[in-house]
Amino acid sequence: MTTPTTGHQHGFTLRKSTHTLPWTIAGIATILAIVLGILLIQQRSQPALAAEAGTKTEFKVHFEPAMAGEEKILEFVAETIAPDYGITIEPVGLQDPIQANQAVASGQFDATIFEHEWYMRQSAEAAGVELTPTVELYQWGFGLYSTRYTSVDELPQGSTLLLPNDVANQGQALWLLDREGLLGLDPSIEPRTAKIANVIENPRGFDLKEADLLAMPRMLDDVDVAIGYVSQFDAGKVSRDKGILFPEPPRTFASRLIFGSDFAQSADAQKLIEAFSDPRLQEYLKTTEDPLVQGVLTPVSED
The missing domain is CATH 3.40.190.10 (Periplasmic binding protein-like II)
Known part of the structure; x- marks a missing residue:
């Protein structure tokens, strides 16, 4: 019995390709590798970006205990100004200027307010450290x-x-x-x-x-x-x-916010500089009736 034909004979048989699935898996694997690589790069870069943006919110700022008004200034900045900049300030007293500057230079203290630039130079040389003066804060009577x-x-x-x-x-x-x-x-x-x-x-x-x-x-x-x-x-x-x-007194003898030179350009240092540059500090120095500050520590002079 002859089987009837149902279509044209082409001399070959149609089969499903056996190569489609392996190439698809390879493509997916490549894409995943690229995605994972991008995520890894981002994760590695996050600490660097965080460091660049600054990570500290709590700062220790040194004052000289013999100068009671300096502690009052730090308390004012800590209570009135620092919260608006998202930071906290802890005043720390240490009498010895050599030890104080060594502590600032090493990062044990974040900054100090107890000296003007010229005393800083003399003291830093004696301490064998490098310090950087920044914003002017007040002047001593x-x-x-x-x-x-x-x-x-x-x-x-x-x-x-x-x-x-x-x-x-x-x-x-x-x-x-x-x-x-x-x-x-x-x-x-x-x-x-x-x-x-x-x-x-x-x-x-x-x-x-x-x-x-x-x-x-x-x-x-x-x-x-x-x-x-x-x-x-x-x-x-x-x-x-x-x-x-x-x-x-001449402005050149104004107290400065002073950092260890290794930290002075950091984003964290900038937070403190911004807080101590707030105009409310100079207004406080002009108007306070606190006997430990009035006439003792004065606003920065014009010249």
Whole structure:
């Protein structure tokens, strides 16, 4: 019996391809590998991006315990300003300036507010560390005290003037006397680095002596005038009415927010800089009635 034909005969048989499935799996595997690679790159980059953005929210900021007003400033910033910047500030006191700067340089403390740039340079060199000054914060009341006279005009010929014995603050004292016309400094030297040896004009024949800043209050009765910080005379129980001249200090002697140089350019440091640059700090210094701050730590001067 002959089987009837149902279509054209082409001389070959149709079969399902055996290559389609393996190539499909290979394609999927390739795509998955690419996706996983992208995810891995993103995961690896996240810590770097986080570090770039800054990860700290809690900061330890150093102050000098002998300067009670500095702690008050840190408390004000911590309570009033820092929360608006999403950070917290813990004031930490350490008296020794060498140890304090070493702690800042190593990152044990995040920053310090206890020194101006010129004292920082002197102290950092002594500590063998690298520090970077940033935003200006406040200025210390600085002037002439006497238990014998009530004005500079009363000072007799040959009066004994007691100056700080450290280079940075001696320069500030001599520059003050030069600006007030009481002494003349060698014009070839930078006045903020002046030493007693750089005095070239002394028309009233002042006897210039040196002492540690902290010793000045107890030495005041033994000299005609002592020149130093209001805060230290306050701490030594010397009445402010013994101050006979308080000129506005140059801006160059303003306190700075200071970091270890390894951290100064970080995003975390920028958080602190922004908080301490907030105008509410300068307004606080202008208006506070806190006796530990008023007249002791003043707003940053214009010049």
